[in-house]
Amino acid sequence: MAAGQSPLAQFEIKPLIPMKLGEIDISFTNSSVFMVVTVVSISLFLIVGMRRAQLVPGRWQSMAELSYVFIANLVRDTVGTQGRPYFPFIFTIFMFVLVGNLWGMVPYSFTFTSHIVVTFTMAFVIFIGVTIIGIVKHKLHFLTFFMPPGVPMYMAPLLIPIEIISYLSRPISLSVRLFANMLAGHTLLKVFAGFVISLGIAAGWLPLVFIVALTGLEIVIAFLQAFVFAILTCLYLNDALHLH
Amino acid sequence: MPQLDVTTFSSQIFWLVVTFIALFLIMWRVSVPKISDALEARQKRIDDNLARAQELKKEAGAALEAYETSLADARAEAQNTLLQANAKLAEETQAREAELGEALTKRIAESEANIAAALNKAIANIHDVAIEVSVSAAQRLTGEAPSVDAASNAVEVTIKARR
Numbered sequence: 001m002a003a004g005q006s007p008l009a010q011f012e013i014k015p016l017i018p019m020k021l022g023e024i025d026i027s028f029t030n031s032s033v034f035m036v037v038t039v040v041s042i043s044l045f046l047i048v049g050m051r052r053a054q055l056v057p058g059r060w061q062s063m064a065e066l067s068y069v070f071i072a073n074l075v076r077d078t079v080g081t082q083g084r085p086y087f088p089f090i091f092t093i094f095m096f097v098l099v100g101n102l103w104g105m106v107p108y109s110f111t112f113t114s115h116i117v118v119t120f121t122m123a124f125v126i127f128i129g130v131t132i133i134g135i136v137k138h139k140l141h142f143l144t145f146f147m148p149p150g151v152p153m154y155m156a157p158l159l160i161p162i163e164i165i166s167y168l169s170r171p172i173s174l175s176v177r178l179f180a181n182m183l184a185g186h187t188l189l190k191v192f193a194g195f196v197i198s199l200g201i202a203a204g205w206l207p208l209v210f211i212v213a214l215t216g217l218e219i220v221i222a223f224l225q226a227f228v229f230a231i232l233t234c235l236y237l238n239d240a241l242h243l244h
Numbered sequence: 245m246p247q248l249d250v251t252t253f254s255s256q257i258f259w260l261v262v263t264f265i266a267l268f269l270i271m272w273r274v275s276v277p278k279i280s281d282a283l284e285a286r287q288k289r290i291d292d293n294l295a296r297a298q299e300l301k302k303e304a305g306a307a308l309e310a311y312e313t314s315l316a317d318a319r320a321e322a323q324n325t326l327l328q329a330n331a332k333l334a335e336e337t338q339a340r341e342a343e344l345g346e347a348l349t350k351r352i353a354e355s356e357a358n359i360a361a362a363l364n365k366a367i368a369n370i371h372d373v374a375i376e377v378s379v380s381a382a383q384r385l386t387g388e389a390p391s392v393d394a395a396s397n398a399v400e401v402t403i404k405a406r407r
Contacts, residue, residue, distance in 0.1 A: 008245055013252040024254045031252075032259035039267040046275035053282035055289060061282070068279040088272040096267055115246075117253045118260050183247070 007190035011114055011183070031112045038099045038112075046095075067095065071230060078234040082241050090237075093122070094230035101182065101222030105215065113225075114182035116175060123175035126233050134240030145243050174232055181225050185218045367403065374399045 015027035046067075049060035057065055071091045075083040083090075097113060104111025112118050134142045146163040147156060192214065195207035246252070375395045383389040 011246040013246060013249065013256065015255070019255075021258070024258070025251065026258040027255045028259070029252070029255055031256055032263070035259050035263040039263045039270070042267060043270050043275065046271075046279065050275070050278045050282060053278065053285070055286055057282075064275075065279055065283060068276070068283070088276045089268065091276060092264070092268045092271045095271070096264060112256070112260075115256060117247070117256050121257050121260055122264075179247070 007187045007194070010110070010186060010190060013115075030110045031115065031118070034100065034103050034110045034112050038096060038103055041103070042095045042099050045099075067091075074231060075234055078231065079238045079241060083234065083237060086237055090230055090233055093126075093233055094226055097122075097178065097229050098223060098226035101226055102219070104182065104186065105219055105222060111182050111186055113178055114186055116179045119175035119179040120171065122229075123171040126174070126236065127171040130233075130236045130240045133237065134243075137241060138243065142240075142243070145239065170236060174229065178225050178229055181221055185214075185221055189214055189218065371396075371399055371403065374403070 014030045016030060016033065017028035019026045019028060045060070046064050049064035053061060068091065071094050072087060075087050075090055079086070100113045101111065103109055104113065134145065138144075146160050146167070148159075151159060189211060192207045192211050196204045196211070198204075199207065375392065378395045378399055379389055379392065382395070
């Protein structure tokens with residue numbers, strides 16, 4: 001990367017194989033590369049790790065089982081036994097976001113979770129899916145979600161709009177949280193990396209040390225944001241299954 | 245800001261949907277069943293082992309109980325045998341004592357009879373001698389020998405009186 005390049009240049013989408021579906025552009029881009037890499041690495045991690053499943057697990061099997069149990073416990077604790085059918089989806093969400101974030105930490109790679117359109121699509125699908133689950137399960141009763149029982153009637157004009165707005169803002173908060181974290185972290189890293197070059201040997205080590213520390217923090221954030229994404233999905237699912 | 249470049253949205257959404265669905269299908273059909281099978285197998289193995297250990301413990305308890313019962317039985321039997329042996333021994337001892345006592349009594353009786361016979365014989369001997377002595381004594385004193393019959397009577401009377 002040439003000096004003087006914008007810190008946002010790392011987020012540019014570069015088409016590698018131009019493709020079109022009718023009038024719609026579906027080019028295979030650097031973002032798509034890392035999505036595919038993420039899917040392949042998750043599959044390798046989980047399938048090769050479990051290839052020879054043993055009673056006493058080895059390192060890879062242990063890690064695969066650990067990730068499974070981690071999300072299984074998360075689903076059980078937040079949704080309960082009714083959440084079991086949705087476990088594969090939540091596990092997929094968690095692993096996809098986590099590994100996508102982690103691949104983004106590799107220098108010169110691309111972080112597809114740093115694009116609002118990606119995170120918003122995921123959040124929107126979750127939002128629509130959870131709403132459908134709620135309506136199918138509770139029929140019209142689902143509307144009581146916006147007017148919890150036991151609240152005095154005169155509160156309704158105030159409470160119902162608030163509840164509806166908070167419900168509708170869920171996909172936005174869910175997607176912006178992940179996107180903004182990734183964007184800010186990577187931009188910050190890039191800005192400080194620029195300082196290393198401009199300050200030279202004399203003082204460049206100071207931002208370098210900062211970058212090293214920041215990289216550690218970013219890896220923690222990569223994990224944390226994947227976890228938050230998964231746990232919020234679980235909470236929304238829990239609301240849909242059990243209402244308030 | 246590249247994130248706001250709307251022209252890239254369609255390809256990003258398309259590839260997101262494709263890759264995510266692919267990953268979901270792999271997860272749903274392959275990875276998750278594989279891991280859950282391994283976890284279940286382990287849980288089952290642990291449960292089985294625990295159940296077996298419980299069973300073995302129960303068996304060991306039963307064996308210990310049986311052992312203790314048989315030990316107690318053996319002890320009781322030994323006690324019994326000992327008592328019987330003691331009783332038998334006591335009985336035998338008593339029988340032998342009785343036998344010995346009988347034999348001794350018999351011997352004593354025999355001895356007494358012998359002594360009595362010897363005494364009679366001695367008395368008889370003395371009787372003859374006494375008659376002789378008395379005859380010759382009477383002849384010395386009176387100069388005249390008494391008849392043997394008279395002497396014999398006199399001796400007899402004397403012996404009877406002395407006895």
